[in-house]
Amino acid sequence: MLSKDLSGHEGSYRLHPLSVVFGMSGAIRALILPGLAVVILARGEESDIWLMVLFGPAVVYAVVRYLTVRYELHENEIVIRQGLFFRSVRHIPYHRIQNLNLVQNVFHRVLGVVELRIETAGGAEAEAELRVLSAAALAEIRSQISGYKARVDEKEESRPDMEPEVPGSKDKIDLLWPPVDDALSPRLLYQMNAGEIARLGLISNRGLLILAAFIAILTQVDLLESSIEWLSSVQWLAEWITWSKLLSVPLLIVLAVVGTVLLLRLFSLVWSFLQFHNFRLVLVGNDLQTHSGLFTQQTVAIPRHRVQRLVIRESLLHRWFGRVSVKAETAGGKAIDPGVGSRWLVPLAPRHVLQSILDAVRYDVNLNGVDWLALAPRASRRMGVRYLLLLFIVCAAAAAISTWWVVLTFFPLAPLAMLLARLDVKHRGYALTPSAFLVREGWYTRKRVIIPYSKIQTVSLGRSPFDRRHRMATLRVVTAGPTPGTPSVHVPFLTLSVALRILQRLRLEAESHELQW
Amino acid sequence: MITADRVVGWIVAGVVSSVLFVGVGALHLWVLLSTWASIGITVAAIVIALGFMVLARAWPPVEYRRTFYRVDELGVEICRGVVFRRLIAVPRSRLQHTDISEGPIERRYGLATLVLHTAGSVNSSISLRGLDRGTALHLREALSPETEHDAV
Numbered sequence: 213m214l215s216k217d218l219s220g221h222e223g224s225y226r227l228h229p230l231s232v233v234f235g236m237s238g239a240i241r242a243l244i245l246p247g248l249a250v251v252i253l254a255r256g257e258e259s260d261i262w263l264m265v266l267f268g269p270a271v272v273y274a275v276v277r278y279l280t281v282r283y284e285l286h287e288n289e290i291v292i293r294q295g296l297f298f299r300s301v302r303h304i305p306y307h308r309i310q311n312l313n314l315v316q317n318v319f320h321r322v323l324g325v326v327e328l329r330i331e332t333a334g335g336a337e338a339e340a341e342l343r344v345l346s347a348a349a350l351a352e353i354r355s356q357i358s359g360y361k362a363r364v365d366e367k368e369e370s371r372p373d374m375e376p377e378v379p380g381s382k383d384k385i386d387l388l389w390p391p392v393d394d395a396l397s398p399r400l401l402y403q404m405n406a407g408e409i410a411r412l413g414l415i416s417n418r419g420l421l422i423l424a425a426f427i428a429i430l431t432q433v434d435l436l437e438s439s440i441e442w443l444s445s446v447q448w449l450a451e452w453i454t455w456s457k458l459l460s461v462p463l464l465i466v467l468a469v470v471g472t473v474l475l476l477r478l479f480s481l482v483w484s485f486l487q488f489h490n491f492r493l494v495l496v497g498n499d500l501q502t503h504s505g506l507f508t509q510q511t512v513a514i515p516r517h518r519v520q521r522l523v524i525r526e527s528l529l530h531r532w533f534g535r536v537s538v539k540a541e542t543a544g545g546k547a548i549d550p551g552v553g554s555r556w557l558v559p560l561a562p563r564h565v566l567q568s569i570l571d572a573v574r575y576d577v578n579l580n581g582v583d584w585l586a587l588a589p590r591a592s593r594r595m596g597v598r599y600l601l602l603l604f605i606v607c608a609a610a611a612a613i614s615t616w617w618v619v620l621t622f623f624p625l626a627p628l629a630m631l632l633a634r635l636d637v638k639h640r641g642y643a644l645t646p647s648a649f650l651v652r653e654g655w656y657t658r659k660r661v662i663i664p665y666s667k668i669q670t671v672s673l674g675r676s677p678f679d680r681r682h683r684m685a686t687l688r689v690v691t692a693g694p695t696p697g698t699p700s701v702h703v704p705f706l707t708l709s710v711a712l713r714i715l716q717r718l719r720l721e722a723e724s725h726e727l728q729w
Numbered sequence: 730m731i732t733a734d735r736v737v738g739w740i741v742a743g744v745v746s747s748v749l750f751v752g753v754g755a756l757h758l759w760v761l762l763s764t765w766a767s768i769g770i771t772v773a774a775i776v777i778a779l780g781f782m783v784l785a786r787a788w789p790p791v792e793y794r795r796t797f798y799r800v801d802e803l804g805v806e807i808c809r810g811v812v813f814r815r816l817i818a819v820p821r822s823r824l825q826h827t828d829i830s831e832g833p834i835e836r837r838y839g840l841a842t843l844v845l846h847t848a849g850s851v852n853s854s855i856s857l858r859g860l861d862r863g864t865a866l867h868l869r870e871a872l873s874p875e876t877e878h879d880a881v
Contacts, residue, residue: 675815677812722820
């Protein structure tokens with residue numbers, strides 16, 4: 213299956229010949245409408261020529277790309293060469309690879325090929341994309357990388373003293389790929405069954421997204437107008453029913469609202485099955501791998517020590533169902549999920565699975581035994597002021613677009629704002645465990661963020677003039693992220709002396725827990 | 730550092746006020762203004778220009794008094810900001826690399842800026858301005874990692 217480079221050197225590979233087809237598919241998708249237009253408009257024999265003009269460059273490009281892209285697997289790096297006139301050679305050392313993502317849509321699957329994206333830290337895009345590879349070639353790349361890891365581990369084991377944190381040691385790599393404990397046998401950590409996926413569809417609110425996409429498609433195909441016409445005819449029908457059967461209009465409205473909600477949830481359900489059909493979280497050696505998807509299957513492999521922080525979310529609905537969702541934030545390339553750099557470790561799982569996942573990521577944190585500490589005693593007052601200010605702005609804005617007296621709604625709503633502020637503060641907190649810093653926030657969607665000390669990059673305290681008057685400070689803990697500006701974790705309204713103590717503690721912990729990429 | 734910042738301040742003030750006055754002059758030439766509008770605009774321009782000059786004179790010492798740094802075995806702590814104060818701690822092992830930059834005015838006064846780079850998603854480059862050139866070099870020496878780091 214491997215198409216060895218005929219021109220010479222050993223260990224140089226081409227992509228799979230089908231790359232030509234898949235390389236063209238993008239162009240075909242972009243040109244399908246003009247192509248159809250050509251076929252329809254120029255019905256004669258000329259249409260062939262026009263089609264060639266349209267698709268010719270894409271075909272040439274795909275063929276040239278296939279002929280020029282080569283990759284070489286060396287002992288400790290992968291080298292990718294491409295380009296006809298402007299040649300580029302890219303070296304990616306294995307130890308810098310943050311994660312390998314595989315994408316396989318229906319066509320890929322039928323033809324037995326796969327798209328591979330190699331991501332390293334920092335870049336907004338994947339470091340390298342190999343489109344497309346045969347299964348055998350993929351296996352070769354994987355075995356090369358894991359072979360490298362195994363060699364490094366062997367070195368680790370043969371060393372007389374197992375002190376990985378010796379400063380000045382040349383085997384820094386050992387830290388990057390910690391020794392594999394139970395060989396490379398995959399261990400299934402969590403699997404979503406159909407019920408769980410359905411629950412996910414109910415809990416998450418993706419229905420609107422699908423509806424939006426649906427409407428976008430309708431407008432694209434000019435179906436929107438006709439469907440609106442259809443809808444208005446239905447409305448006319450409904451009115452007729454209302455009048456004839458003396459059904460009350462409010463009831464009809466209620467029915468419409470309920471129907472919409474149900475429809476949205478149904479869409480959400482569909483989305484959930486498309487995205488997460490047969491979702492599995494597997495631990496292979498040191499890689500956390502997730503597999504999911506109904507039509508387009510996706511595999512994401514994250515080396516577990518590359519997880520920068522974990523975010524655990526529980527909305528009100530989650531809590532009703534006794535479920536949690538967990539995301540892992542890495543420093544590697546652009547995320548496939550919306551929400552930069554964070555990947556579902558578990559889209560939805562029963563609460564009791566949580567601890568086993570934390571153990572699998574090697575977070576030495578026992579979530580049940582966490583000792584949460586609260587914000588400063590006067591924090592709710594300051595948060596209250598903030599909420600009232602926000603409420604006032606909203607009321608004033610509402611008044612500006614309607615009449616002035618709307619601003620008076622501020623007064624009946626003020627106690628509610630104070631209550632919410634109090635709730636907000638009550639659910640915020642932080643904790644210092646032996647291995648990680650934990651932050652929690654949110655009263656509706658409760659969020660817990662776990663940052664291992666070894667992943668902390670900088671710690672800072674911010675003090676606004678108000679903070680200074682109240683002798684408070686905001687603590688900010690920064691980790692590496694996929695793109696500059698990924699929000700950091702912060703804890704507001706801390707008593708200054710407490711905040712300073714935390715800062716010093718975190719400095720100490722960060723320095724004594726060696727940074728691991 | 731105060732002097733150097735004042736020089737920068739004066740340059741900014743000079744540029745701003747000359748732009749303002751040229752603008753006001755041009756307005757008077759091309760647009761017919763009522764007496765009051767003319768006086769108002771001129772006074773506003775003068776006030777703004779004066780404001781910049783006062784700031785150029787008074788701000789640097791205030792800022793200087795509010796900037797501190799400390800280096801110990803754990804890393805660097807930098808404290809700065811007048812209205813919004815910030816204390817940033819960079820652990821030693823998280824430093825990716827350090828830069829020293831010198832602008833023309835800094836060079837004139839023998840100053841340098843030390844820039845600390847981390848891999849953080851925010852605060853990834855933290856600069857410490859107004860250091861003595863020698864001090865900056867010394868700090869950089871003291872902070873440079875002894876071990877070879879993974880270059881991310």
